[in-house]
Amino acid sequence: MNAEEYLKKSSEEIDPAIRSYIEDEEPMRLIDASRQYPYAGGKRMRPAMVMAACGAVGGNKKDAVPLAVAVEYIHNFTLIHDDVMDGDDRRRGMLTIHVAYDEPTAILAGDALFAKAFQIIAEMDVPDKTMRLALKYVTKAVWDLARGQEYDVTNEGKLITEAQYLETVRLKTSVLFAAAACGGAAVGGADDKQLKALEGYADALGMGFQMYDDYLGVAGDTAKTGKSVGNDIRKGKCTLMVTYTLENLEDKKVLEEFKGILGNPNASEEAVRRAEEIMESVGAVEYNRRRAVEEIAKAKSCITCFKNSDEKEFMIALADFAIDRDV
């Protein structure tokens, strides 16, 4: 089974649960708002990771369903709040919550999903000790997610270093992947060595995924990615390609030219192509791709110790998928 097939199958298992935890209750406006993102679907990568990690360590995947739902709610809570902060009007074609409802309701819908996630964890039908371990992973992740988003907000429009880029991606993407994997494995009865291995896997997978996403933003096919070419350039998004270019381009004149295009919302198509050409010429695009490939190799190497299973196969396939996709 490839990663997409597995995700689809896993979604079918998890979607009814995702739609079952938020009961009708007053004020319904808040309940409706909090349901919008989680009920709308999506790749469901994080819940699939919870379930797969549970299965990979020999646990009963059914036990991990509540945690999978909780992790998805947390992911969605952060999306709702991020959309408020970024002032985005749409997500996956839907109106964002602060646009469809209002800003206070969006903030509260995020808070409510956050609270519900921890209510679900508190009620999990697993031993108290196991619940506590899963709780620790998830709480740490949410703390780190807030740190990562604060970096994103304060660094917007600024030129950052590669180290800052890596730390932001770790906080914004890897930590919740890791909480999903380790939390699911904890529910499955994992030992410390397995938890450590899964943390390494998920951390590297998150890094590789985001790096490849950035790469697709420049090297990808617009018709497939749906991202307009040069969108990241015009926004001044500091990807690994950009930080590499800033740190390795020796020709000061070309460097100034590059900085002049980066983050200019009105940059012409020609200027954007020129910026890409500069990144290409200094080897930044290839560097970005290679770093993504390296992270994925690292992710896979972390879980070689696991016994063969459908779940391990999925985790490897998911890693491969991260750098073998055009969307």
Added chain:
Amino acid sequence: MNAEEYLKKSSEEIDPAIRSYIEDEEPMRLIDASRQYPYAGGKRMRPAMVMAACGAVGGNKKDAVPLAVAVEYIHNFTLIHDDVMDGDDRRRGMLTIHVAYDEPTAILAGDALFAKAFQIIAEMDVPDKTMRLALKYVTKAVWDLARGQEYDVTNEGKLITEAQYLETVRLKTSVLFAAAACGGAAVGGADDKQLKALEGYADALGMGFQMYDDYLGVAGDTAKTGKSVGNDIRKGKCTLMVTYTLENLEDKKVLEEFKGILGNPNASEEAVRRAEEIMESVGAVEYNRRRAVEEIAKAKSCITCFKNSDEKEFMIALADFAIDRDV
């Protein structure tokens, strides 16, 4: 010891802990923002309630310190988000977080405090089962707080019923008091009967406290309360006095006159006094005061079953204080 003395003593115990859980970490801007409210002090009623409930059921109050901190962080997280939603510039003389920093940082500082509260609970040095019980109380309270704030936001400027008023106060005030009391008691090893009793106590105390606050807004001495007379009237705040007046005033003409003043930000001093006179004449001010007194009596009756202790004495004194203050 009266309630204020007990609160002061309890603050001295709990304040160093409140200031110890948020370590220096990057990005410091977020850390700073998240520290502002909890570090600034305040009455610390909720943490005092956690500690007192733990002691009242025979527990070791030191065990309850982390939960007391967590509950205070949760209270502060809701204040930060409420201030964003209400667009308030100041709180207790300080600039609000979204003004002193920026709105995204305020949203994130709230989220971060929320996450930290649950991290602290996850790490509590109590049996897993006890931790889980405290966690359940707190998560339920946060869910309800979001519901209460959504009512507040959507009902702003609207005329609501007494039942709606009571439900909003329960959700916005009583549920966190109850989580503090029951969570603290759980840490102290309370049995089900004690938990039930404390839930009743805290619930009624929260109701009485808020009702008396509203009463002071009209009947209180402005010089002491710091609230300008008629502020609640001009804002159209639906207190128990207002809902009683709306539901019991038979003279339609006077009712229309009353509605015309309520929520009019430009109402003259004379008009505000007229609105108060109308509430007074229909018996609404006295009704509000009496309902507060009844809630406090109910609160105290809930804990008669507890053995005498300093903590029980404080809980009774706190209840008495709720309706015997001018601030």
